[in-house]
Amino acid sequence: MRRTSVSLPTKHIAHDPHEKPDRYGKNNRDESLIMKMQSAWMSQSQRARYIKTGAIVFAVFLLFYFFSPAGVDLYQGDALANQGQKPSDSSYGTDKCARSFSKDKPIVQYVSMIDAGSTGSRIHVYKFNNCGPAPELEGEVLFKQTEVREGGSGLSAYKDDPEAAAKSLDPLLDAALNVIPDKLKACSPIAVKATAGLRLIGPERSEKILKAVRHHLEHDYPLPVVSEAENGVSMMDGADEGVYAWVTVNYLLGKIGGPDRSETAAVFDLGGGSTQIVFQPTFTGLTSGGMPQKLAEGDHKYELDFGGRKFSLYQHSHLGYGLMSAREAIHATLVNDLYEDNKADQADPAWTHSPVVNPCFSAGMTKTVKVKLPESHPLGATLELNMTGPATAAPAQCRNLAERILKKQAECKLSPCSFNGVHQPSIAKTFAREDIYLLSYFADRTQPLGMPESFTLRELSDLARRVCGGEQAWDVFKSVPGALAELRDRPEHCMDLNFMLALTHTGYEMPLDREVRIAKKIKDKELGWCLGASLPLLSKGSGWQCKVTEVH
Numbered sequence: 001m002r003r004t005s006v007s008l009p010t011k012h013i014a015h016d017p018h019e020k021p022d023r024y025g026k027n028n029r030d031e032s033l034i035m036k037m038q039s040a041w042m043s044q045s046q047r048a049r050y051i052k053t054g055a056i057v058f059a060v061f062l063l064f065y066f067f068s069p070a071g072v073d074l075y076q077g078d079a080l081a082n083q084g085q086k087p088s089d090s091s092y093g094t095d096k097c098a099r100s101f102s103k104d105k106p107i108v109q110y111v112s113m114i115d116a117g118s119t120g121s122r123i124h125v126y127k128f129n130n131c132g133p134a135p136e137l138e139g140e141v142l143f144k145q146t147e148v149r150e151g152g153s154g155l156s157a158y159k160d161d162p163e164a165a166a167k168s169l170d171p172l173l174d175a176a177l178n179v180i181p182d183k184l185k186a187c188s189p190i191a192v193k194a195t196a197g198l199r200l201i202g203p204e205r206s207e208k209i210l211k212a213v214r215h216h217l218e219h220d221y222p223l224p225v226v227s228e229a230e231n232g233v234s235m236m237d238g239a240d241e242g243v244y245a246w247v248t249v250n251y252l253l254g255k256i257g258g259p260d261r262s263e264t265a266a267v268f269d270l271g272g273g274s275t276q277i278v279f280q281p282t283f284t285g286l287t288s289g290g291m292p293q294k295l296a297e298g299d300h301k302y303e304l305d306f307g308g309r310k311f312s313l314y315q316h317s318h319l320g321y322g323l324m325s326a327r328e329a330i331h332a333t334l335v336n337d338l339y340e341d342n343k344a345d346q347a348d349p350a351w352t353h354s355p356v357v358n359p360c361f362s363a364g365m366t367k368t369v370k371v372k373l374p375e376s377h378p379l380g381a382t383l384e385l386n387m388t389g390p391a392t393a394a395p396a397q398c399r400n401l402a403e404r405i406l407k408k409q410a411e412c413k414l415s416p417c418s419f420n421g422v423h424q425p426s427i428a429k430t431f432a433r434e435d436i437y438l439l440s441y442f443a444d445r446t447q448p449l450g451m452p453e454s455f456t457l458r459e460l461s462d463l464a465r466r467v468c469g470g471e472q473a474w475d476v477f478k479s480v481p482g483a484l485a486e487l488r489d490r491p492e493h494c495m496d497l498n499f500m501l502a503l504t505h506t507g508y509e510m511p512l513d514r515e516v517r518i519a520k521k522i523k524d525k526e527l528g529w530c531l532g533a534s535l536p537l538l539s540k541g542s543g544w545q546c547k548v549t550e551v552h
């Protein structure tokens with residue numbers, strides 16, 4: 001009978017991983033592997049058995065060693081006390097502890113992230129300590145932006161001069177060198193992420209600029225630059241931006257990167273040009289007919305390795321549904337309606353010369369608006385109009401306009417869809433109870449009116465109705481400092497709130513009694529993508545190595 005050897009070479013036969021089980025006789029064809037192993041073991045001496053046991057243990061150990069998760073190794077719960085690293089002198093360190101939690105981690109780490117935006121470049125330098133099993137953000141030790149200038153001071157402002165673009169970052173980099181302790185500079189990574197603005201100058205120019213930036217950083221500064229393979233100096237797309245914001249929020253909540261394994265929070269970001277949604281849907285326990293068992297494949301799916309855990313996230317960036325682009329679309333819809341209604345009886349659009357009633361303006365407020373229409377529109381590509389709010393609030397009519405721009409009826413290739421034909425797992429079914437964080441404009445338009453940290457969509461709807469009511473309905477805001485000034489300054493506040501309601505309730509299909517949270521900060525730390533993009537750089541294998549100081 002054939003002996004089953006696990007891994008050590010024996011005198012009998014050479015190991016052949018592809019050998020057929022019946023190669024050495026027909027008798028054992030029907031035996032299971034376990035039975036074969038058992039019978040092999042029975043026939044051996046005690047000593048051989050010990051050697052074999054040792055070999056198996058060794059092989060299992062090796063397997064664990066090679067196949068253990070290689071993700072971002074932020075959490076190491078197994079380190080022993082008193083073995084951590086200590087600062088080599090008093091030029092750096094932390095007030096929080098005298099040595100790091102684990103001997104593999106330095107006591108403090110600095111990460112620099114440059115946000116190369118369309119209007120300017122900004123640097124964030126974060127300081128972390130490794131006093132505990134997971135890195136703790138001590139704070140943003142530097143935030144600095146390039147000078148505000150006509151035409152912008154971002155990388156794209158130097159579109160034909162890549163060297164000048166690279167040098168435009170010097171004031172930011174010099175400031176970073178001032179806050180990062182000398183002893184740590186060679187081990188403090190830096191990355192540059194460019195957002196949408198750089199895309200607009202074309203791929204050839206933007207590539208040249210990013211190359212020049214990398215060259216400048218690598219040759220003229222002591223900080224290690226994250227590798228090209230890990231997109232150290234690169235353009236970031238909407239998906240990364242949304243997912244990094246999700247990482248920021250969930251890290252600050254302590255839900256990722258540490259021992260907490262509770263459900264993660266969803267992040268809804270509302271910018272000027274686009275809006276992002278990121279959440280980790282739960283499909284387990286869903287038995288209702290027709291519901292998928294897991295997140296469908298597609299561009300919306302984002303696999304994230306973080307802190308040794310894998311997350312299957314749903315994300316989408318809805319371009320053209322940021323607050324400012326939504327306003328434009330609502331104005332255009334309203335004006336086109338009026339045009340269709342009036343075109344029968346006149347060649348000269350006299351109605352454009354008198355104020356137009358806009359149900360999305362607060363009652364009694366007026367403003368001159370530049371309306372952008374499609375290039376081929378009979379009224380021209382742009383039209384200046386005076387818009388005025390209705391005599392009494394008309395939030396329902398406003399919401400109708402807002403809902404129309406969502407294009408709920410658009411063809412849905414992969415159901416279910418949220419709006420505009422975009423696939424999205426149902427929030428009511430796959431994200432029923434977990435926290436939802438609304439960021440940026442969501443918070444900017446509600447917090448100043450005295451809204452609490454958490455409220456339901458129904459309360460948002462009440463707020464919208466009140467705001468649309470104009471001055472005579474605003475007595476409730478008298479007790480909120482600054483609220484009346486905010487409202488009097490912005491006739492579109494009624495539109496903004498109704499769009500947010502249409503987007504969350506009609507678009508994303510969140511029930512009216514769904515509780516949401518607004519936040520600009522968590523634990524006094526700013527929210528945004530920068531922190532989330534910096535966190536992965538804390539671990540080994542994230543695309544950088546300590547710079548070796550060259551000796552000449």
Ligand SMILES: *[C@@H]1O[C@H](CO)[C@@H](O)[C@H](O)[C@H]1NC(C)=O
Nearest residue numbers: 352353354355368384385386
């Ligand atoms: C808008 O109103 C202002 C001031 O009331 C007026 O001067 C202007 O001509 C109006 N514009 C249009 C296009 O009606």
